Amino acid sequence: xxxxxxITLKNGVLDPQGKATEHALTGLGFxxxxxxxxxxxxxxxxxxxxxxxxxxxxxxxxxxxxxNTVIENYEIDLDE
Amino acid sequence: MKAAVIVxxxxxxxxDVQVALRQxxxxxPIMHWHADANLPDVDLIVIPGGFSYGDYLRxxxxxxxxxxxxxxxxxxxxxxxxxxxxxxxxxxxxxxLLPGVLMRNAGLKFICRDVNLRVEATDTVFTRDYVxxxxxxxxxxxxxxxxxxxxxxxxxxxxENRVAFRYCSPEGEVTPAHNPNGAARNIxxxxxxxxxxxxxxxxxxxxxxxxxxxxxGRPMFDSLxxxxxxxx
Numbered sequence: 289x290x291x292x293x294x295i296t297l298k299n300g301v302l303d304p305q306g307k308a309t310e311h312a313l314t315g316l317g318f319x320x321x322x323x324x325x326x327x328x329x330x331x332x333x334x335x336x337x338x339x340x341x342x343x344x345x346x347x348x349x350x351x352x353x354x355x356n357t358v359i360e361n362y363e364i365d366l367d368e
Numbered sequence: 369m370k371a372a373v374i375v376x377x378x379x380x381x382x383x384d385v386q387v388a389l390r391q392x393x394x395x396x397p398i399m400h401w402h403a404d405a406n407l408p409d410v411d412l413i414v415i416p417g418g419f420s421y422g423d424y425l426r427x428x429x430x431x432x433x434x435x436x437x438x439x440x441x442x443x444x445x446x447x448x449x450x451x452x453x454x455x456x457x458x459x460x461x462x463x464x465l466l467p468g469v470l471m472r473n474a475g476l477k478f479i480c481r482d483v484n485l486r487v488e489a490t491d492t493v494f495t496r497d498y499v500x501x502x503x504x505x506x507x508x509x510x511x512x513x514x515x516x517x518x519x520x521x522x523x524x525x526x527x528e529n530r531v532a533f534r535y536c537s538p539e540g541e542v543t544p545a546h547n548p549n550g551a552a553r554n555i556x557x558x559x560x561x562x563x564x565x566x567x568x569x570x571x572x573x574x575x576x577x578x579x580x581x582x583x584x585g586r587p588m589f590d591s592l593x594x595x596x597x598x599x600x
Contacts, residue, residue: 304472353425356469358517359471
């Protein structure tokens with residue numbers, strides 16, 4: 289079973305990388321960009337086949353290591 | 369004073385800290401490899417700067433899970449002084465000994481230069497040889513030094529006088545113009561509740577002898593030696 293994890297900065301946390309990317313896109317002539325926020329995408333291949341157990345285990349991974357919950361949110365998608 | 373310097377793959381200021389400690393203490397610290405959880409009994413633990421694990425995932429995140437760091441957390445909770453410099457500060461926030469997080473510099477650039485700091489707390493084993501309000505020149509060298517915490521945490525740090533150093537002008541004014549990295553409230557270094565854990569982005573070990581161009585970092589190591597020497 290595969291877990292796909294999106295880690296994003298919480299609202300209100302300044303994202304200088306996203307801001308710089310936004311400026312570059314605007315400089316290239318792309319119009320109508322309101323905001324750019326940058327995050328991380330992590331894919332984990334799990335031996336576990338039970339969705340509930342897999343989710344619980346990935347939740348723990350996110351809380352303990354993959355995300356810093358002071359500034360980041362995470363979202364887990366399981367792919368059977 | 370017996371000190372240990374924690375060495376991780378990618379540490380690069382461990383030798384500088386060793387030299388600074390030797391100069392002030394008159395003896396060498398133990399250089400302790402991160403994978404070895406059996407930390408000897410010491411009076412001081414230093415987590416030096418560098419790029420542990422290549423800053424993978426987040427700066428300090430992987431080193432914070434090292435076997436020895438669990439022991440460092442336990443010792444810190446028992447009152448053993450722990451000093452984290454630069455990457456060491458990042459590791460201290462990632463392992464939960466200090467609140468907040470060090471984010472990417474607001475200007476997105478790696479910053480490597482001397483900055484002015486105002487000493488804000490001198491009632492600690494790390495800073496007792498400084499004078500309150502003293503302005504010192506210490507180098508920074510980091511990409512993630514932008515200290516962030518929610519307002520409640522920042523208010524608590526201020527209220528409990530746990531900000532040890534702030535970035536300032538040569539005259540000591542704490543202004544946005546003299547904030548190199550966007551850190552909240554110009555914070556350069558903070559203490560834990562017990563005041564035995566200090567995390568700071570600037571590198572006192574890099575200006576700890578005249579040969580290096582300055583000695584404003586030396587009082588930190590002298591403070592530690594004086595505070596932690598066995599009573600005569």
